[in-house]
Amino acid sequence: MTTLALRRDGPGTITAPGPRRRLLGLVAALLALLALLVLSVMIGSTSIAPSAVWDALFHPAADIDQFAIRDYRLPRTVVGLIVGVALGLSGALIQALTRNPLADPGILGVHAGASFAVTVAVGVLGVSDIQGYMWFAFAGALIVTLLVLALGSTRQGQSPVVMVLAGVSVGAVLGGAREALQLTNPAAFDAMRSWNAGSIVGRPLDLVWPILPFLAVALVLALAVSGSLNAMALGDDLAAAQGVRLARTRVLAIIALTLLAGGATALAGPIGFVGLMVPHVARWIVGPHQRWIFAYSILLAPSLLLASDILGRVVMRPGEIPVGIVTAFVGAPVLIVLVRRKKASGL
Amino acid sequence: MLVLRRRRVAVRLDRRSLVVCAVLAAAVAAVAVLALMTGSYQLGPGQVVSALAGGESGLVHDIVVEWRLPRVAAAVVFGAALGVSGAVFQSMLRNPLADPGIIGFAQGSYTGALIVILVVNGSYLQLVGGALLGGMATAVVVYLLAYRGGARGFRLIIVGIGVSAMLGSINTWLILQADLEQAMAAAAWGAGSLNGVSWGQVVIGGACIAVLLLLAAMLSRPMRQMELGDDAAASHGVRVSPTRLGLIVVGVALTATVTAAAGPIAFISLVAPQIARRLARTAGITLAPAAFAGALLCLAADYIAQHVAPTPLPVGIITVMLGGGYLGWLLFVEARRRL
Numbered sequence: 001m002t003t004l005a006l007r008r009d010g011p012g013t014i015t016a017p018g019p020r021r022r023l024l025g026l027v028a029a030l031l032a033l034l035a036l037l038v039l040s041v042m043i044g045s046t047s048i049a050p051s052a053v054w055d056a057l058f059h060p061a062a063d064i065d066q067f068a069i070r071d072y073r074l075p076r077t078v079v080g081l082i083v084g085v086a087l088g089l090s091g092a093l094i095q096a097l098t099r100n101p102l103a104d105p106g107i108l109g110v111h112a113g114a115s116f117a118v119t120v121a122v123g124v125l126g127v128s129d130i131q132g133y134m135w136f137a138f139a140g141a142l143i144v145t146l147l148v149l150a151l152g153s154t155r156q157g158q159s160p161v162v163m164v165l166a167g168v169s170v171g172a173v174l175g176g177a178r179e180a181l182q183l184t185n186p187a188a189f190d191a192m193r194s195w196n197a198g199s200i201v202g203r204p205l206d207l208v209w210p211i212l213p214f215l216a217v218a219l220v221l222a223l224a225v226s227g228s229l230n231a232m233a234l235g236d237d238l239a240a241a242q243g244v245r246l247a248r249t250r251v252l253a254i255i256a257l258t259l260l261a262g263g264a265t266a267l268a269g270p271i272g273f274v275g276l277m278v279p280h281v282a283r284w285i286v287g288p289h290q291r292w293i294f295a296y297s298i299l300l301a302p303s304l305l306l307a308s309d310i311l312g313r314v315v316m317r318p319g320e321i322p323v324g325i326v327t328a329f330v331g332a333p334v335l336i337v338l339v340r341r342k343k344a345s346g347l
Numbered sequence: 348m349l350v351l352r353r354r355r356v357a358v359r360l361d362r363r364s365l366v367v368c369a370v371l372a373a374a375v376a377a378v379a380v381l382a383l384m385t386g387s388y389q390l391g392p393g394q395v396v397s398a399l400a401g402g403e404s405g406l407v408h409d410i411v412v413e414w415r416l417p418r419v420a421a422a423v424v425f426g427a428a429l430g431v432s433g434a435v436f437q438s439m440l441r442n443p444l445a446d447p448g449i450i451g452f453a454q455g456s457y458t459g460a461l462i463v464i465l466v467v468n469g470s471y472l473q474l475v476g477g478a479l480l481g482g483m484a485t486a487v488v489v490y491l492l493a494y495r496g497g498a499r500g501f502r503l504i505i506v507g508i509g510v511s512a513m514l515g516s517i518n519t520w521l522i523l524q525a526d527l528e529q530a531m532a533a534a535a536w537g538a539g540s541l542n543g544v545s546w547g548q549v550v551i552g553g554a555c556i557a558v559l560l561l562l563a564a565m566l567s568r569p570m571r572q573m574e575l576g577d578d579a580a581a582s583h584g585v586r587v588s589p590t591r592l593g594l595i596v597v598g599v600a601l602t603a604t605v606t607a608a609a610g611p612i613a614f615i616s617l618v619a620p621q622i623a624r625r626l627a628r629t630a631g632i633t634l635a636p637a638a639f640a641g642a643l644l645c646l647a648a649d650y651i652a653q654h655v656a657p658t659p660l661p662v663g664i665i666t667v668m669l670g671g672g673y674l675g676w677l678l679f680v681e682a683r684r685r686l
Contacts, residue, residue, distance in 0.1 A: 101504050102444040151679055161443060165621060166678050168444070172614055172671025176664045183535055184658055190527050197519045273512040280505065321520065328516040332509035336492055339505040 022286050029299040036306040040077040041069060044313050071204075079200040079208060080306045080323070083264045084274065086215055088301025089222055090260035091275030092282065092293050096229040097253050098160040104276040105261035107164055108254065111270040112171035112178075113144025114262065118195060119178045123188030133195065134207060134266045138214075141262030144170060149254055163254075198271035198324020200309060211263045218259035225253050226290045233288060271324045274301050277331045284338055304331055364627040364636055371626075371639035375423060375646060382422075382650045383415045413546075420553070421544040422646040422662070425605040426615055428556045430623070430641020431563050431634050432601035433616030438570050438632040439594045440500045446616040447486075447602040449507040450595060453613055454514035455485025456606050457537055461518055464533045465525045474536070475607050482606060485510060486599050490592075499577070500591075539612030539663030541649050548608045555604045560638070563597050567634050570594060574631050612663045615641045618670035625677045644670050 041053050048065050056066040057074075090105035098107070106112070117140025121127040127136065152159070152166035182189040228249040231239040236246055261275065282296035308326035315321065350360070383395045388410055390398075397403050398411035436445045447453065459481020463469040469477070493499070493506040522530045569590045573580040577587050605612060622644070623636035648665040656665065 100442065100444060101501060102442060102449075102508070107444075151675055151682070153682065162678055162682070165443060166675060168617070169671040169675035169678065172618070172667045173675065176666075176668035176671065179534075179538060179664050179667075180656075180660055183531065183538070183660070183664070186527055186531065189531055189534070193519075193522050193530065197523055272515075273508075276508060276512075322523075325516040325520050325523075328509075328512035332513045335509040336506050339502050339509075340492070340495055 022292055025285060026292075026295055026299065029296060029303065033299050033303045033306075036303050036310070037077055037081065040080065040306050040310055041073045043310050044068070044073060075203060075205045075208070076200050076309070077306065078205060079203045079267055080309050081302045082208060082212070082215065083200060083268045083271070084302025084305035085298050086218075086260040086264040087271060087275040087305070088278045088297035088299075089219065089294060090257040090264070091277075091301070092279040092290070092297040093222055093229075093253050093257040093260070094275070095279045095283075096233065096290055096293070097250065097257070098164050099233070100160070100164060101280065103164055104272055105257060106265075106270060106272060106275075107171075108167040108258065109144035109148045109170045109174070110141040110258060110261040110265060111272070112174040113140035113142075114138070114265040115192070115196065115270060116140055116144075116174040116178045119181050119188055119192055122191045123181050123185045128191070130203060131207060134211075137269075138211070138262050138266040141265055142258060144174065145254065145258040145262070149251070194322070195269045197322040198269040199322040200268050200305075201320070201322070203267055208267065211267060214259045215263050218256040218263075221252050221256035222260070222294065223291075225249050225256070226294055229253065230290045233290070269324060271305075271327065273328045273331055274304055277335050278304060280335065281338060284341075361627070361629065361633075364629060364633060367623070367627045367636050368639050371636070371643050375639065375643050378643065378646050378650060379419050379423065382419050382646065382653075383411050385650070385654050386410070386415065417546045417549050418541050418544055418649070419646065421541055421549045421609065422649045423642045424549065424553045424556055425541075425609055425612065426619075426642040426645025427638040428559070428601040428605050428641070429612060429615035429645070430619035430637040430639070431560060432598040433618075433641075434620040434623070434632045434634050434637035435563060435566075435570065435594050435598040435601075436616070437620050438574055439591060439598075440504060441574060442500075442504065443621060444617070445504070446613075447598050448511065448613065448616075449504060450599060451485035451489045451507055451510045451514065452482040452599050452602055452606075453611050454511045454518065456482030456603075456611055457518050458485075458514050458521075460536060460610075461521045461533055464536065465521055465529055478606055478611075479603055482603055483599070485514065486595070490595065535661055536610050537663075538661035539610040539666075540661040541609050544608060552604050552608045556601060559597055559601050559604070562593070563601075563634060566590065566593055566597065571631060610661075610663070612645065612666060614663070614667040614670050615644055618674050619644055621674055622670070622677060625674075625681065644673075 038050070038053070042048050042050060046065070046068070048069065052065050053069060055061070056063075056069040060066065060070070087105065094103045094105050094107060095101070114137035117136040118133050121132060121136040127133065148163065148167045148170050151170065152163035182192055228239070228244045231242045231244045232246065232249065240246055264271070278301040279293060279297050282293045282300060286292040286296055304327060305323060308330045309323040311330060312321040312323055312326040380392055380395050383399075384390045384392060390407065390410065394403065394407055395411055398407050399416075403411070433446045436447055436449060437443055439445075440449065456478040459477035459479070460474055462481075463474045463477035467473065467477075489503070489507050489510050492510070493503040495502070522533065525533065569580065569585040572583050572585050573587060573590065581587050602616065619641035620632050620637040623640040624632060626640070627633060627636045629636070644666055645662070648669045649662045651669065652660045652662045652665040
């Protein structure tokens, strides 16, 4: 058992749990996620028995319940899983990168770029379906993050504070332009108020596959830089002394998090809270160790998203609440209870 | 560094900060005259100055002093208040992303306003009351939830994130459920606007803000010491928890005063301290340059929103774009200088 006396928030030091307990926790999180995946297919405006779910997946027939499962609940569950994984991992990356507890994956301009591009697509170009939105959102997110990266870089590399401020400034300009466009265009306002809420309904699986390769690349990049990010938590100078190439690590991490957050936003709209909350909770469970934080975030974030989505279907039956609205209600109380414990630490 | 001493009071002034404040003040005066000149009835600078000095009567006096001046004065005073309230929060939490929104004020006041507009369908006064009540109640709840043997900065940030996210969800839901016209009206209020600001609001708001700015100035020394960390500040004799509570109250009250009169003009409090810091090249956040930067930003944004934009827009939208763009430009120049 090692005691890591890193930054303290309260009296006493952080005690990181040993590898066995971390692994047990990881298995528990995995089981919870699997259970939620099954529940997400079963529960809805009508509940469907597990055996019928099994039949729908492996013995297809022309039955109304089976249609509900194959065309509606299954895509929704898959989208929830993918978006959740992407949000959790991108949140862990941005927090490791900036060491700012206020930095969410949208801070480098992903949400602002995506929202602005979709507003232009709706308000100016007259795009009206989710297929059209998706690529505008993805392209907007990538272009704007590149702009922020260019603005926040010097020849010495990137300072996290300057990067974050560059993201804030670019996001502000685009956000203002988007709002001006919306307030003068009722059709755009109407379309954007539902897109902005964040939802995983009505995204057919055909829409998901083209995004997956980007997310896979990002996942590999994230795991590749996780060791370097660990060293960078000690400060830039110490990390450089250990042989970490700071600029390269930062750029790779930013590419990874942009692809992840951009892909998630393209699929589901700007869901803000998950990427902010889950890595905090993961760090409080496993201590300051990036690979473990990544692993926990990858499992906990889709669990939060799916649990919220299920809750959103149940509380107002037969109506539904978009998942982006429910996540805060499920996650925030947990976050507040956890941070009130003495153990919770800063970044 | 200039030091003014008079008996027991000593004021230390940084020379570059002084110059920056003077330049910003001159720019505020110039834009103010320009704003007083411009409108459907154009005036010359001479007419404006003489009207301000009391030398004009009749129509010119009415246009300048009764119609246009309240709005200009409101932009300057409210901008300064927002700049200082952001500076207080950024310094206290040692975080460049902090503003009174952190403690939930912005989302809470928007929730209050949305409930009045969309659910109760109330009057303008009820709207203001709802916004203030919502914002204040949220701030109190966040502070109490974060309090545990003293409210530490990090815990305040995390609790603020959680509560703000929940209120933000409620706001999104309310906007989603409302009919389109009402939702757009609510969103326009949410952007912040100086339309219909009267002398009464400016005088009352200005008096509140003057008192609060004085309190902020009195708290600024312990505030700077707390930038070193709670432990270091405590060892210098700063009473950390009461000081932090005082700073929160002053910062939130400044924002609340502005919100009551003009709606939530949010972004100034985030960006003005950062712009001021880069112009004055100070090591930490300083209050006076932030106040002048906020005033100039708000005034210029309101001028653009009224006279330059193709359709008149809420000032909040222009402040976001102007402030964001200018901060981006400063970062760009700073990066090139370091090459």
